[in-house]
Amino acid sequence: MSRPSSPPIAAFSRRHEQALARIGDVLIPGDDTLPSYSESGAAALAPRALAGARPVDQVMMMRLITVVGALPRPLIALMLLLIRAGLRLPGLVGAPARLLDLALKGVIMNTYYCGLDRTAPDGSSAVFQALDFRLQMHVDDEDAR
Amino acid sequence: MTLSRYDYIIVGSGAGGGVLAFHLSRAGKRVLVLEAGQRWQAKDYPDNELDASARLMWSGGVEPSHDASLMLMRGRVLGGGTVINQCLLDRFDSVALDDWAERSSIDSFNVTALGRHYDAVEADLSLQSIPESDWNGNARIYADGFDQLGYRRAPLRRGQSRCDVSAGNDCMRCLGGCPRSSKQSMAATFLPRAEQHGLEIVTGCHVHGVVHGSAGVTVYGRVGQEQVQFFGAQCVLAAGTLGSSRILMNSGLTHALPALGKGFFCHPQFVTFARYAEPVDAHRGSFQALKSDDPRFRAAGFKLENVFMGPVAAAYLLPGGAQMHQRLMRGYRHLACIEVAVRDVTPGRLSLGRNGQLNIRKSLGAPERRRAREGLQVIRDIYRVTGAKEVMQAPTGIGLHLMGGCAQGVQRDTSVVNPEFAVHGMPRLHVVDGSLFPSAPGINPSLTIMALAHRAAEALLGCTLPSAGIARGQSIAIAEASA
Numbered sequence: 001m002s003r004p005s006s007p008p009i010a011a012f013s014r015r016h017e018q019a020l021a022r023i024g025d026v027l028i029p030g031d032d033t034l035p036s037y038s039e040s041g042a043a044a045l046a047p048r049a050l051a052g053a054r055p056v057d058q059v060m061m062m063r064l065i066t067v068v069g070a071l072p073r074p075l076i077a078l079m080l081l082l083i084r085a086g087l088r089l090p091g092l093v094g095a096p097a098r099l100l101d102l103a104l105k106g107v108i109m110n111t112y113y114c115g116l117d118r119t120a121p122d123g124s125s126a127v128f129q130a131l132d133f134r135l136q137m138h139v140d141d142e143d144a145r
Numbered sequence: 146m147t148l149s150r151y152d153y154i155i156v157g158s159g160a161g162g163g164v165l166a167f168h169l170s171r172a173g174k175r176v177l178v179l180e181a182g183q184r185w186q187a188k189d190y191p192d193n194e195l196d197a198s199a200r201l202m203w204s205g206g207v208e209p210s211h212d213a214s215l216m217l218m219r220g221r222v223l224g225g226g227t228v229i230n231q232c233l234l235d236r237f238d239s240v241a242l243d244d245w246a247e248r249s250s251i252d253s254f255n256v257t258a259l260g261r262h263y264d265a266v267e268a269d270l271s272l273q274s275i276p277e278s279d280w281n282g283n284a285r286i287y288a289d290g291f292d293q294l295g296y297r298r299a300p301l302r303r304g305q306s307r308c309d310v311s312a313g314n315d316c317m318r319c320l321g322g323c324p325r326s327s328k329q330s331m332a333a334t335f336l337p338r339a340e341q342h343g344l345e346i347v348t349g350c351h352v353h354g355v356v357h358g359s360a361g362v363t364v365y366g367r368v369g370q371e372q373v374q375f376f377g378a379q380c381v382l383a384a385g386t387l388g389s390s391r392i393l394m395n396s397g398l399t400h401a402l403p404a405l406g407k408g409f410f411c412h413p414q415f416v417t418f419a420r421y422a423e424p425v426d427a428h429r430g431s432f433q434a435l436k437s438d439d440p441r442f443r444a445a446g447f448k449l450e451n452v453f454m455g456p457v458a459a460a461y462l463l464p465g466g467a468q469m470h471q472r473l474m475r476g477y478r479h480l481a482c483i484e485v486a487v488r489d490v491t492p493g494r495l496s497l498g499r500n501g502q503l504n505i506r507k508s509l510g511a512p513e514r515r516r517a518r519e520g521l522q523v524i525r526d527i528y529r530v531t532g533a534k535e536v537m538q539a540p541t542g543i544g545l546h547l548m549g550g551c552a553q554g555v556q557r558d559t560s561v562v563n564p565e566f567a568v569h570g571m572p573r574l575h576v577v578d579g580s581l582f583p584s585a586p587g588i589n590p591s592l593t594i595m596a597l598a599h600r601a602a603e604a605l606l607g608c609t610l611p612s613a614g615i616a617r618g619q620s621i622a623i624a625e626a627s628a
């Protein structure tokens with residue numbers, strides 16, 4: 001039996017990808033060990049990450065990425081700072097900040113830290129190498145039921 | 146087109162649906178399970194957090210409450226939440242069950258009466274307590290802190306058969322489905338055994354609603370783009386708290402059932418990380434090994450979870466951006482984590498929005514905030530006495546134990562489901578899942594959902610089921626005979 005498939009959302013274009021990479025670089029600019037968000041190529045995984053979301057949320061996400069990604073970098077940084085500041089506001093007052101955080105930080109962290117980048121010199125995940133992270137699991141034929 | 150007629154149609158294949166499907170099939174009934182998620186072979190479960198969220202969970206990972214103060218998670222896969230959960234299996238105590246008996250007026254909510262059902266379910270599962278030899282650095286910090294501060298702790302009991310942690314296996318992988326079929330999910334236990342007894346399963350089937358008639362129940366939904374209908378003499382909703390409540394609302398039963406959607410609970414959890422000078426390697430091996438077992442915590446309405454998570458979840462929950470974020474994540478191996486899980490008493494409410502989406506209204510009331518604060522103070526104390534360099538609290542809460550919405554009880558105005566598991570006034574429509582809970586127990590819920598499913602099977606079949614352990618023996622015998 002093959003793996004169940006869930007097709008990536010078709011409408012996520014190259015322009016969305018570039019916009020997401022611009023936002024991602026503000027959250028993860030990179031340093032001497034971690035690649036920047038755009039260097040990791042993580043934005044290309046966004047359609048795969050969003051495939052399980054409700055269609056209405058997929059559309060909202062693409063709009064949000066387009067709008068925020070078009071802002072100048074200092075404004076993106078300011079916006080992310082304001083979102084972080086609003087996270088702990090109680091009840092509905094803090095809801096917009098938390099929802100924006102879920103949408104933007106959620107997709108950026110999901111695509112960057114999932115270990116699917118192949119940007120290390122040996123073809124493995126440069127992000128996982130920087131974290132020194134690896135999960136081990138021996139699976140034998142008996143498990144393949 | 147003539148519809149095939151089933152004795153029982155069960156919607157949902159999680160903790161409630163899986164156990165029930167097994168007992169009804171074994172009793173010779175013609176049973177159909179309809180499941181919105183997909184069937185996976187164990188070895189093919191996703192090996193990364195991105196695909197696990199997108200392909201095994203509802204809404205691609207998390208569903209926010211109305212004010213986004215809580216991020217809720219639930220499984221959408223054959224086996225439901227039991228595939229993506231940590232499979233910690235605890236019985237409820239008299240504190241939880243006495244409260245249920247009082248709220249529901251159902252006397253059989255007590256430790257003794259439920260004990261027989263716990264026994265039966267446990268006999269069909271492999272349960273192991275995590276030994277000290279399997280502790281990782283995070284468990285050692287947890288234990289050390291508890292011991293120094295004089296709090297009581299206990300080993301966790303998990304549904305697992307052959308994790309082989311000493312050979313280097315890391316159980317965190319199993320939060321995206323256990324590729325070794327060691328974790329005792331429904332997909333690895335009750336469902337395959339039920340299929341040996343003739344259970345039919347349709348996956349990728351999203352049920353929208355039900356029509357209750359005098360001869361049976363019509364269940365309608367969609368498989369892919371195709372509209373489908375099934376007909377059963379009886380229908381059991383086991384679609385979980387959000388799923389079953391929503392199906393009943395979609396079926397136009399909100400007015401007939403005044404308690405529908407009320408009394409939603411989720412054991413809000415708040416994560417606190419700490420950074421240590423030496424690597425903690427909280428992600429290795431049995432990443433959860435211990436639980437708080439202190440009567441003072443139980444009385445105060447919280448427990449402390451020895452827990453950790455993969456880089457995606459950690460990165461999302463850690464505070465800060467850019468430089469601070471990168472610094473903390475580079476030190477991922479140095480992070481420890483403890484979570485306070487609150488026994489919530491302020492009920493939430495589920496309702497259908499104008500666009501047909503489920504609204505999840507769940508606020509943290511003063512009691513929940515107080516309980517969380519007290520738990521967080523203990524966590525900070527643990528980190529202090531164990532030499533943490535830095536302590537970071539996640540800004541948002543999480544809800545993993547989704548409960549209530551179709552409470553079981555005697556009174557129609559305060560409950561949805563009667564003591565025999567039938568929806569009030571609809572003798573052919575039943576509910577068997579976490580939505581039955583009349584209140585939050587403050588204890589891991591899934592073993593009790595399974596025990597209630599065992600009790601429901603007896604109620605539906607009108608007989609006492611064979612004693613514990615027989616069920617597994619029979620399945621295995623059949624498997625061997627047909628091999």
Ligand SMILES: Cc1cc2nc3c(=O)[nH]c(=O)nc-3n(C[C@H](O)[C@H](O)[C@H](O)COP(=O)(O)OP(=O)(O)OC[C@H]3O[C@@H](n4cnc5c(N)ncnc54)[C@H](O)[C@@H]3O)c2cc1C
Nearest residue numbers: 157159161181225226230231232233352385388578579591
């Ligand atoms: C990360 C995580 C860790 C957890 N750890 C633990 C733990 O260690 N111990 C514990 O006791 N509990 C744990 N839980 C909670 C536990 O998994 C749930 O309480 C339990 O699975 C609920 O059982 P259920 O039968 O109510 O519903 P579920 O197990 O959620 O099953 C419901 C099923 O119905 C399906 N469904 C829903 N709607 C429809 C529809 N319209 N049509 C068709 N199918 C539908 C769903 O896809 C799902 O498969 C955890 C949960 C999570 C998310």
